[in-house]
Amino acid sequence: MLKFLLPALGIAALMFLVPGFIASAVKALGLGFFLILGWIGAGICALKRAPKSWNRWAGAALLTLFAFGVLSLLSPSVSLAGVSLEEIGGGGLWGREFVSPLPAGIARLCSAFLLGIFALSPERFIGAGRRAAMIFKLRAPRLIPSATATAPPARRAEEEAREIPSSEGSQASESSEAEPPAASEEIAPASSISEEPEFVLRPDALPPLEILSREGKAGWTPADLEERAKLLEQALASYGVEAKVVEINPGPAVTQFGVEPGWERRYRRVPERDAYGRIKRDKNGNPIFSLEEVSRTRVRVEKIKALADDLALALAVPSVRIETPIPGKPLIGIEVPNTSTAIVPLREVMESSAFQKLKAKSKLAIPLGQGAGGEPVVADLAQMPHLLIAGATGSGKTVCLNSIITSLIMQNFPWDLRLVLIDPKKVEMIQYNGIPHLLEPVITEPGRALEALKRVMKEMEERYKRFARVKARNIESYNKSPEAASPLPYIVVIIDELADLMMNSPHEVEAVICRLAQLARATGIHLVVATQRPSVDVVTGLIKANFPARISFAVTSTADSRTILDTAGAEKLLGRGDMLFLPPDAPKPRRLRGCFVSDEDIEKVVDFWRRWASLFFPPELDHFKQSYLQHDISEEDPYLERARALAQEVQGKISASLLQRRLRVGYARAVELLEKLRAEGLVEEEV
Helix, strand or coil: CHHHHHHHHHHHHHHCCCCHHHHHHHHHHCHHHHHHHHHHHHHHHCCCCCCCCHHHHHHHHHHHHHHHHHHHHCCCCCEECCEEHHHHHCCCCHHHHHHCCHHHHHHHHHHHHHHHHHHHCHHHHHCCHHHHHHHCCCCCCCCCCCCCCCCCHHHHHHHHHHCCCCCCHHHHHHHCCCCCCCCCCCCCCCCCCCCCCCCCCCCCCCCCHHHCCCCCCCCCCCCCHHHHHHHHHHHHHHCCCCEEEEEEEECCCEEEEEEEECEEEEEEEEECECCCCCECECCCCCECEEEEEEEEEECCHHHHHCCHHHHHHHHCCCCCEEECCCCCCCCEEEEEECCCCCCEEHHHHHCCHHHHHHHHHCCCEEEEEEECCCCEEEEECCCCCCEEEECCCCCCHHHHHHHHHHHHHHCCCCCCEEEEEECCCCCCCHHHCCCCCECCCCECCHHHHHHHHHHHHHHHHHHHHHHHHHCCCCHHHHHHCCCCCCCCCEEEEEECCHHHHHHHCHHHHHHHHHHHHHHCCCCCEEEEEEECCCCCCCCCHHHHHCCCEEEECCCCCHHHHHHHHCCCCHHHCCCCCEEEEECCCCCCCEEEEEEECCHHHHHHHHHHHHHHHHHHCCHHHCHHHHHHHCCCCCCCCHHHHHHHHHHHHCCCEECHHHHHHHHCCCHHHHHHHHHHHHHCCCCCEEC
16 A cells, blocks of 8 residues: 555645646646546556556656646635635745645645545545446556457458447447457456457467466476486396496386496406416415406397386386387386376477477377377378277277367368267267367267268268369379369368277278278378277277277287287376377387366367357358268168168068178168168068
């Protein structure tokens, strides 16, 4: 409170020294000048968020001067505390100021003091809070410029033309406090201390990275790494292995110790001799021997790898993974779990320079997480070109899919990328419904999933026909061709649970997925398939051969790890985002900590695109989606003709079990075929 009173006291003291001719000059300017001056002073006082304190002094001075001028213009016949207002406002010469009656000085002091307090804090003086501030027009303007203010003049004109005109400006300004902002207006923060970003919905603006939160990172306190390094060296030495820790790379979930293998030395006993060449002897007359190194060889890598379980016991950790060697270094990497793990926010990886460089080259850049040493790891889905993900329940598989979807829609417009989401679980991806990137709502029924895959295959074939007409080899060359009618978007098909689809119609699903995986890359269609049961009947050899890029989270057995990665190791992962990533151009997998995106962040991104679509991308303008949904797949069922032939062969005496055996389809598919045959009158009765 003292910082508000001192400027007012200073101004009040200065007003005692104002000579009379200044008051006379102020009178001549008139009441209108004082009103303008007071308005300016009030506006300056309202800038409470200004970084400096000059506004308090300037506003107090202008308002005090304004008040004294107004008092001087009033009728001199009106007195205050026995002293005329002319004497209070004008004062007179220097000598008269100091010999004026005591009531006049008190009145002058009180008026200057009260007006100074009003100038410094009008809301406290009035005591009516926000309502009083609105009455006196003392609302502080926003000091953070919006994207519209910094936009080019042409774009700013477009934004102003989009705004809804109001009938009365005063009503619009008064109702702005109570009514929520429109979708095309600036999104204001909830409070003055909120960290929510301010942005404007524009047809050429993607969601900013600031929409994602940095929260959720665990309070990770790294263990005493030097002490662990010494303990690791002692544990290796206790098993007769000479090694030295020369590098420590702490990561979010594990710490990688770079170990340099030592030597396996061979010695022989050699008798010691004195200066005369005689053998030295001890007190008992026995010869004294010393050890002489005969040969030495490097410690074999297999010897260190065989000690993985023993090292885990010595370090008191669940498991230890040994990477031989660390890529690009002549060291063995021993990955030891941390005592407490840290979450890797999606925003942190997307802000990294590695992701930004890849994003500038490809529209399908995806953040994967951080490596064992804490470095960000990103990948290009267009170069994979398809991704297979496996992991047990709770290992982080669904979070990985959400981070991939969120990153893709944050860097692509609907005319650049389209999604087909298949979620047999019915709860994992339903929140993405309504975004303009979806070619159709999230698919939750296995029967509709097969139809959607066939529709995507039909789109692939149509694209190859278009490529042939303009003599293009892939989607990049087609989109750059001047003969192309319109650019084609990328299509990413994401399946959350492959096992559910394989249970209903394994042969059809496998055939469609394999065909898409073999031929769809050039047309810009890519698959991301996930399953929590990576057995050989789900991830068949044909499917696995067409998915060179794979991610494995924690699995239950070594057999599952070998099925998905062709090597063991995934059964020893820690879970909750700990994964092994096998790139298509790498001989062995790499350990990562996957990105984490919260449900709140997903909701913010989805809400952004829903509002964006309602303003700039109505459904009637989505011609690509309309043409995609018009693909006729009713006559593409190869099993229906075979079922008709079988029905004629057995003279209508057909059953679902017979269709299963003869056509090698699932029970649900056989029942569907049987219903179609019955509708056509080819089946008389069910056996």
